[in-house]
Amino acid sequence: MKRHSVDRILVGRTITLDGTGRIAQAVAVQDDRIVAVGSEADILDLKGAETRVFRTDGTIIPGFNDAHAHMDTEGLRDRFPSLGHVRSIADVLARIAELARATPPGEWVVTMPVGDAPFYFGGPIVLQERRMPTRAELDRAAPDHPVCILPPSGYWSLVPCYTALNSRALKLNGLDCSSTSPVEGVELERDAAGELTGIIVEHNYPDSAQIALLPAVPRFSARDRREGIVRSVRTYHAMGTTSVYEGHGCAPEVISAYRDLQQARELTMRMHLVVSPTWTTLDDAQLMMRDWLSYARGAGLGDAMLRIGGIFVSYGGEPTAAAAAMANPADLGWSCYVKQANTPAEFERLCMLAAEHDLRIHTIAIDKLHEILPIFERVHAAHGIASRRWIVEHMSYAAMGDLARLKALGIGVTLIPDYHVWKVGTRFFPLSETERALVAPAAQLDSLGVPVACGTDNSPCNPLATMRAMRTRRERTTGEVLGGNGRTSAELALRAMTQNGAWFSFEEHVKGRIAPGYFADFAVLSGCPLTTPGDALDSLSCLATMVGGRFVHGGET
Known part of the structure; x- marks a missing residue:
């Protein structure tokens, strides 16, 4: 120089x-x-x-390097109008009527969920009646339009999540008193006479109701996704985020949107995208890994702004929800990934195939690390994965002995402390104080020398909220500290949201x-x-x- x-x-x-x-x-x-x-x-x-x-x-x-972001979701929330600060059924109906007056007759009126953004906690609990509006009530507000009040994703809210439709919307989707849900965990609410009320209750965290039951409700177009990413990038930059690692996987539609932005030189966020595959059988998976996913092998393919590498493979999952998703993989709802469901035996076979073809596995562990580890150890014995940087995502709780086993496998971990500690920490209150400290265990993983990075999970997208959860470990409804010995230092909290994520994309020497x-x-x-x-x-x-x-x-x- x-x-x-x-x-x-x-x-x-x-x-x-x-x-x-x-x-x-x-x-x-x-x-x-x-x-x-x-x-x-x-x-x-x-x-x-x-x-x-x-x-x-x-x-x-x-x-900031958001290691589990679901960033594209942020911009999609602006696609449909908000119901606003509603506090009664009358408030909801007044807003629906207002939107109907501005919409040509016969066209859809689709809104964001009932509840307060960005989380929509409780959904209809915020209303005086503590329920969703029925089809009959929505019919009175918008008699000339099909109406759908969308549910939030369970990941940025809490389950159950609620959809509400009027009679026109039910008819356009072919739903009547004889209809049943093909997806476990999705229920069509009925009145005393057995007629549909227009309310759908979703108990699955990835939203499945729209995909399985509502083909006529307007979807996000390719343009919506592209423009949503532009808005998302702007919002994440305003939080100080410069890099994102999408380890939960990205479907072809989402990868295409990022590719288009990069080719147009409009992408200003450094992105590493993991592939969310669309195979439906093990034979399909073997073919895709051998013939179609060579670009995703090793560290992946791309440049300093956009790189695609690795695959996401689900351990477990709800089979009927996955079947509905695989029937039309382009129909993603709020998700950026294609839902999967694999038995332990299927998961192990897919991991063996991935190791054979040098494809890095990413999988959601939640509290199942003790079940996943023996599979990874068998794969390691057969193929040697310690230098390949396989990733365990979204881990909630694991025993200390299981955390130590990760080191020999060269596996990295992403955590969502704001979700598991602050948002849903009450789930872990029955644990002992020692076990509570192992919820979102960044401090323990770091002390073991296991690569660990943290993400926002887009709930919310502020890295400083994630760092707050790491350092305070306070649950949101009680203020109770969830395992004080799990608190991180200020320096580790900062590293976990900045420097550590670079290892996951093989960029620790430049980022x-x-x-x-x-x-x-x-x-x-x-x-x-x-x-x-x-x-x-x-x-x-x-x-x-x-x-x-x-x-x-x-x-x-």
Whole structure:
């Protein structure tokens, strides 16, 4: 680098995460890389006539790397109108009538769920009547339109989730008193006479009712998904996120949307997408792995902005929901992935095939690590996977001995602390204090040397909320601490949401540190995440975000 040749200089408290605990005063950027980090005086000595200087009273950190994001979902929530702050059936009906007046007769009126965004906790419990509106009530509000009040996804709300339809909507979907649900966990509510009320209750976390029962309800188009990703990227950048790892898998429709944005040079988020496969039999899987998924082998195929690598394979799952999803894999609902269901024997066979073809497995563990580990150990004995970076996703609870077994297999883990500790922590209250500390066990995994990164799961998409859950471990309804010995240090919470995710995409040598040679990906926060108390972390804001040396939020656009 020539003297006085840098493009940008950022001046402010800089947490480098370079392994030494160093706090710098400034950082210099040339093109998309960091070229120097140090004191303000030393870095300003590199300033040339064209160098742009950004000064902040905030704190500069490596950009957040959301290791389990479901990012595309965020932008889809703007596709349909909100019901607003409704508190009674009358409020809901007034909003439906208002939307019907603005919609040509015969066309669909489709809305976001009942409840308060972004979580929609409780759904109809927020209404005075503590129930959803019936078909008859919706008929009065919109007699000339089919109406559908959508359910939330159980992952960003809580089950059960509720859909409400009027009579026109039921008829267009072929639903009558003789109809039954083909999916376990989805019920068609009936009145005392056995007639459909228009209310559908979903007990599955991935939404299945629309896919299985409502083919006539408008779907997200390819354009909706593409535009939704654009909105999502903007929202995630505003949180300081510069990289996303989609380990739960992405369906072909979603991968295509990201590809289109990348080809149009409109993608500003660094993305690693894992393939959500559409096979229906083990024979299909073997064929696809051998002939069609070569691009996803090893570290995958792509560039610094968009890479596709690895496959998601479900352990368990609800078979009837998976069958409904596989009947039309393009019909995803709120999901970005195709739902699967595999028995333990099927899962093991798919893992063996993946190992044969050098395809990295990603699977959701929840509390089933003790069942998955013996399968992985048999695969490792047959094929040697310790250097391949297989991933266990969304792990809730596991025994300490099982966590230790991950190290020998070279397996990394993604956790969702805000979900398992803050949102649904009451599930784990029956556990002992020692066992509670092993819910979302970032501290324990890190101490064992097991690669661990955390994600937001888009519920909400704020990395600082995830870090708050890691450091405080407070459950939302009681304020009770869920296993105090599981609290992480401030430094680990920050690493788990920034630096650690780079290992999962084979980018630990270019991403996650503020050091020469690394990508110039930064978040500028209003305060210091290392000194701010855990309970106050999500009160911080992101002042600016930079990806590859260019501001994508705040700063100098």
